Every structure is written in structure tokens, then in C-alpha cells.
Amino acid sequence: MSKMKLFLVSLIAVIGILGGCNSEGADNEQSNVANNQPESSESNASDNENQEKMVTISVTKKKGEETVTKKEVPIEDGAILMDVMKKNFDLKEDGGFITTIEGIEAKKSEKMAWMYSINGESASVGASDLELTPGDSVNFDLHSWE
Structure with a gap:
């Protein structure tokens, strides 16, 4: 029984670690997308400003x-x-x-x-x-x- 508990605890730990790594990667990707989006909007605003002048x-x-x-x-x-x-x-x-x-x-x-x-x-x-x-x-x- 103790081997089974050790196996389950280890399995949960591995899943938690892998899930955390995956979540961190997704957060970075979302952050990159979010960071690029305003840059694109700023670029468009700058283009519009130039067109207006x-x-x-x-x-x-x-x-x-x-x-x-x-x-x-x-x-x-x-x-x-x-x-x-x-x-x-x-x-x-x-x-x-x-x-x-x-x-x-x-x-x-x-x-x-x-x-x-x-x-x-x-x-x-x-x-x-x-x-x-x-x-x-x-x-x-x-x-x-x-």
C-alpha cells in the first residue's frame, strides 16, 4: 500500500510540475501576443497620424x-x-x-x-x-x- 501511495504522490507531483510548466509557457505566449497587439495598434495610430499631417x-x-x-x-x-x-x-x-x-x-x-x-x-x-x-x-x- 505504501508503494501505491508513493506512486500516486509521485504521479501527482509530476503532473503538477508539467502542468505548471505548460501553464507558464502559455502565459508567456499570451503575454507576447498581448505585448505585440498594442505595438501594432500604436503603429497604426502612428501611420494615421502621418497620414493626417x-x-x-x-x-x-x-x-x-x-x-x-x-x-x-x-x-x-x-x-x-x-x-x-x-x-x-x-x-x-x-x-x-x-x-x-x-x-x-x-x-x-x-x-x-x-x-x-x-x-x-x-x-x-x-x-x-x-x-x-x-x-x-x-x-x-x-x-x-x-
Whole structure:
């Protein structure tokens, strides 16, 4: 009888040890899954944040009749339009006024100028003074100022 008790106690101990090891492994796996999940969510949130910090800038001629280029560009908080234009386009300026975009020059002799609108509204400040907001849509158009 004592051999039987010893056998049962040993069997229970082995089952307990094996069950504990298996449970610990499962806890680690669950912990790894749980740890990876927020990382994935954080990554998605970061991707969404980057997507939200974009503006669309289009360059046209003749009041939108001819499209020169259109780009979706990233911005940082507090981004100023002139700085974003210089960074993303071939641009020349004179005294704070944009004179050339992508090699297309606004000629004073032809009474042409680069005018811009933001979100469909004519701009009320110069490009050096306009702070962009994510999602803004800016259009620079070369047309006669008359």
C-alpha cells in the first residue's frame, strides 16, 4: 500500500510540475501576443497620424485650365507654406513673392503672377505668413492680375 501511495504522490507531483510548466509557457505566449497587439495598434495610430499631417498642393495655369503638377506633401506642426513650397518644389522668390514654380516664371511685363488659394478661398496673407493645417488644399495658379 505504501508503494501505491508513493506512486500516486509521485504521479501527482509530476503532473503538477508539467502542468505548471505548460501553464507558464502559455502565459508567456499570451503575454507576447498581448505585448505585440498594442505595438501594432500604436503603429497604426502612428501611420494615421502621418497620414493626417499631409497637405495637397497643386500648381496650375490660366485659372486652373492647365495643371502643372499636384503633390501630397508631409508637414510638421507649425509648417509655413513658403517653407513647404521651397522644400517640395523648384521655386524662386523675390522679396517674399514667388516668381517661379517648377521652372514656370511669372513675368511682370506680361502682368502675370502666381496667386494662391487655400481650401478654395483666395489667400489673405502671403505664403511666408500662412501656417498650414493638416488636410489643407493649396492651389498656386499663374494668371493675369488684371
